[in-house]
Amino acid sequence: MEAFTTHTGRAVPLRRSNVDTDQIIPAHWLKKVTRDGFEDGLFEAWRKDGEFVLNRPERQGATVLVAGPDFGTGSSREHAVWALQNYGFETVISSRFADIFRGNSLKNGLLTVVLPQETVDRLWELTEADPTAEITVDLQRREVRAEGVSAEFELDENARWRLLNGLDDIGITLKNEADIVAYESRRPAFKPRTAPV
Amino acid sequence: MGRTLAEKVWDAHVVRRADGEPDLLFIDLHLLHEVTSPQAFDGLRKSGRQVRRTDLTIATEDHNTPTLDIDKPIADPVSRMQLETLRKNCAEFGVRLHPLGDVEQGVVHVVGPQLGLTQPGMTVVCGDSHTSTHGAFGALAFGIGTSQVEHVLATQTLPLSPFRTMAITVEGELPESVTAKDLILAIIARIGTGGGQGYVIEYRGEAIEKLSMEARMTICNMSIEAGARAGMIAPDDTTFAYLKDRDHAPRGEDWDAAVDYWRTLRTDEDAVFDHEVVIDASRLAPFVTWGTNPGQGAPLSANVPDPSSYADASERLAAEKALEYMGLTAGQPLREIAVDTVFVGSCTNGRIEDLRSAASILQGRQVADTVRMLVVPGSVRVALQAVDEGLDKVFTAAGAEWRHAGCSMCLGMNPDQLAPGERSASTSNRNFEGRQGKGGRTHLVSPQVAAATAVLGHLASPADLTDAPTLVEA
Ligand code: SF4
Numbered sequence: 001m002e003a004f005t006t007h008t009g010r011a012v013p014l015r016r017s018n019v020d021t022d023q024i025i026p027a028h029w030l031k032k033v034t035r036d037g038f039e040d041g042l043f044e045a046w047r048k049d050g051e052f053v054l055n056r057p058e059r060q061g062a063t064v065l066v067a068g069p070d071f072g073t074g075s076s077r078e079h080a081v082w083a084l085q086n087y088g089f090e091t092v093i094s095s096r097f098a099d100i101f102r103g104n105s106l107k108n109g110l111l112t113v114v115l116p117q118e119t120v121d122r123l124w125e126l127t128e129a130d131p132t133a134e135i136t137v138d139l140q141r142r143e144v145r146a147e148g149v150s151a152e153f154e155l156d157e158n159a160r161w162r163l164l165n166g167l168d169d170i171g172i173t174l175k176n177e178a179d180i181v182a183y184e185s186r187r188p189a190f191k192p193r194t195a196p197v
Numbered sequence: 198m199g200r201t202l203a204e205k206v207w208d209a210h211v212v213r214r215a216d217g218e219p220d221l222l223f224i225d226l227h228l229l230h231e232v233t234s235p236q237a238f239d240g241l242r243k244s245g246r247q248v249r250r251t252d253l254t255i256a257t258e259d260h261n262t263p264t265l266d267i268d269k270p271i272a273d274p275v276s277r278m279q280l281e282t283l284r285k286n287c288a289e290f291g292v293r294l295h296p297l298g299d300v301e302q303g304v305v306h307v308v309g310p311q312l313g314l315t316q317p318g319m320t321v322v323c324g325d326s327h328t329s330t331h332g333a334f335g336a337l338a339f340g341i342g343t344s345q346v347e348h349v350l351a352t353q354t355l356p357l358s359p360f361r362t363m364a365i366t367v368e369g370e371l372p373e374s375v376t377a378k379d380l381i382l383a384i385i386a387r388i389g390t391g392g393g394q395g396y397v398i399e400y401r402g403e404a405i406e407k408l409s410m411e412a413r414m415t416i417c418n419m420s421i422e423a424g425a426r427a428g429m430i431a432p433d434d435t436t437f438a439y440l441k442d443r444d445h446a447p448r449g450e451d452w453d454a455a456v457d458y459w460r461t462l463r464t465d466e467d468a469v470f471d472h473e474v475v476i477d478a479s480r481l482a483p484f485v486t487w488g489t490n491p492g493q494g495a496p497l498s499a500n501v502p503d504p505s506s507y508a509d510a511s512e513r514l515a516a517e518k519a520l521e522y523m524g525l526t527a528g529q530p531l532r533e534i535a536v537d538t539v540f541v542g543s544c545t546n547g548r549i550e551d552l553r554s555a556a557s558i559l560q561g562r563q564v565a566d567t568v569r570m571l572v573v574p575g576s577v578r579v580a581l582q583a584v585d586e587g588l589d590k591v592f593t594a595a596g597a598e599w600r601h602a603g604c605s606m607c608l609g610m611n612p613d614q615l616a617p618g619e620r621s622a623s624t625s626n627r628n629f630e631g632r633q634g635k636g637g638r639t640h641l642v643s644p645q646v647a648a649a650t651a652v653l654g655h656l657a658s659p660a661d662l663t664d665a666p667t668l669v670e671a
Contacts (some may be wrong), residue, residue, distance in 0.1 A: 010302060016514075020490070022608075028610065030610065031276055033236065034235075034239075069511060070424070073390055073424060075608075077231070078344060098341055103341075108344065158217060172356075174352060180353065183223050184211075189451060192225075194253060
């Protein structure tokens with residue numbers, strides 16, 4: 001996973017709430033067996049509409065998605081995170097994310113930033129009025145900055161540390177092998193096993 | 198202070214706890230399917246890792262599998278490739294797999310419980326959000342992403358940060374015409390698609406205790422549609438009776454030890470939930486969705502709501518967009534909405550009880566000419582049981598299609614899809630835009646409402662069927 005320290009880029013204001021992962025990446029894309037090549041599937045249905053914000057020429061190359069509340073609800077597909085990253089997004093801002101999506105994003109180095117809806121509104125207004133306006137997401141200082149906006153955000157210390165250092169969870173867990181072995185030795189005998197009976 | 202059921206199960210699985218770190222939890226059962234696992238196996242391979250506990254891991258094919266001509270090669274090359282990848286991965290890493298054609302094949306959340314692999318007090322994960330289904334047994338069961346699938350394959354653990362607890366108490370008795378599906382749709386409409394966010398919900402109260410295991414699974418299955426991490430129901434005699442003698446249930450002394458332990462899995466009297474919701478069961482009625490998220494629902498007797506009646510701006514906008522997508526107008530009676538397709542199936546309502554319930558309404562009646570009805574059992578075992586009881590004959594005699602087990606039209610990854618603009622009444626769990634096929638419009642319903650709708654051609658409950666079923670000579 002790549003480390004995330006601070007990122008500055010132009011934004012895509014997405015004024016929609018409850019954007020579920022079926023919208024982010026439709027099911028037929030889930031047949032792929034790799035982690036890349038999902039960029040064309042991102043918001044596929046909406047992109048058929050030439051006026052959809054992602055299609056606007058002034059939004060090309062934008063790397064910060066500013067979304068409505070309850071972003072990433074629905075299916076647990078991690079492909080939603082890969083699609084956003086494959087497309088070029090480095091960070092997503094919303095007032096509320098679905099839990100599984102949030103977990104997936106942080107594991108892949110896509111920083112999901114929770115800000116109050118008033119701040120999201122201001123970022124929408126700013127970037128709609130001026131598509132060249134840039135937003136900075138600073139993980140070191142846990143701060144989002146843009147013209148006339150400076151807002152702190154929360155992220156738990158452990159997730160922040162892993163993102164800042166680009167650390168792989170499995171490697172970290174395997175350092176605790178002795179604890180896992182000890183736990184396994186105390187598991188009750190009645191717990192099921194999957195071997196055919 | 199006492200602990201809730203969820204907290205008890207969590208505490209019993211902590212492998213390691215340290216300040217400032219998420220708890221490392223042991224995972225008792227890991228379910229796999231073809232869609233969310235290929236990249237995880239690939240990750241293992243790249244880092245030279247093995248599956249740590251193949252004996253706690255099991256895979257089935259469900260999302261991409263066709264429901265017709267299952268003995269022929271799968272037509273879509275991409276679907277075929279994904280299934281072949283799962284087969285290769287399971288063979289290479291030594292994981293038990295139930296492929297298409299196998300008698301234990303089916304939707305992953307139907308297969309786990311029916312094999313007796315899902316038991317009270319366990320931690321169960323799967324790369325699939327409806328893993329919450331297994332919470333019906335008093336297990337802590339939740340969906341995970343592909344990175345976490347890889348993590349569990351490699352370590353049989355997951356680092357997790359704590360959740361909050363919510364109690365949803367359903368007091369009184371459900372009226373006879375009201376099913377578990379109606380109840381959970383009403384709950385989601387009440388608390389919203391984000392209402393459960395960050396919480397593990399425990400469903401309790403008289404109405405819940407009276408539910409069968411199948412109905413409890415329907416409830417827990419849709420916890421995720423309220424945004425919750427998981428849903429749980431305390432295990433009781435209904436749970437134990439369901440489990441007894443299943444393939445993987447404990448036997449002999451182990452069974453006694455297990456039941457003794459399972460009986461302790463109840464929220465303590467003095468435990469405190471972070472949030473509580475109380476629902477009066479007796480006031481509920483058959484419930485359907487009109488919008489494009491599962492929280493946009495109403496009693497069948499209501500009208501399509503007027504978006505301007507919402508005080509909250511984002512809800513209003515969401516309602517406007519939903520009505521436009523769904524091709525509905527405010528004020529239209531829900532009962533007058535005509536459908537083209539009826540789908541009975543999925544991990545929400547594809548179990549034997551659901552099929553029985555739909556069949557009891559179709560018995561001696563005909564599916565309307567304007568409707569195509571698909572009945573897709575949740576697993577091969579469910580299908581066999583249904584055939585044994587003659588339910589398949591009831592469906593086909595009524596003019597419905599009886600298909601092979603799988604996810605099917607629940608998400609339309611296989612050829613079972615809605616055409617653009619087509620409208621369905623579906624017993625599945627998601628009415629998102631395009632979920633059942635590009636441009637398709639979905640109304641979530643119970644199996645009973647699905648069957649009545651199929652007969653009348655518009656959204657309806659069994660009470661709307663005024664005709665007596667025609668008696669057919671057997
Ligand atoms: S039946 Fe539907 S919800 Fe259940 S696992 Fe399959 S696709 Fe997912």
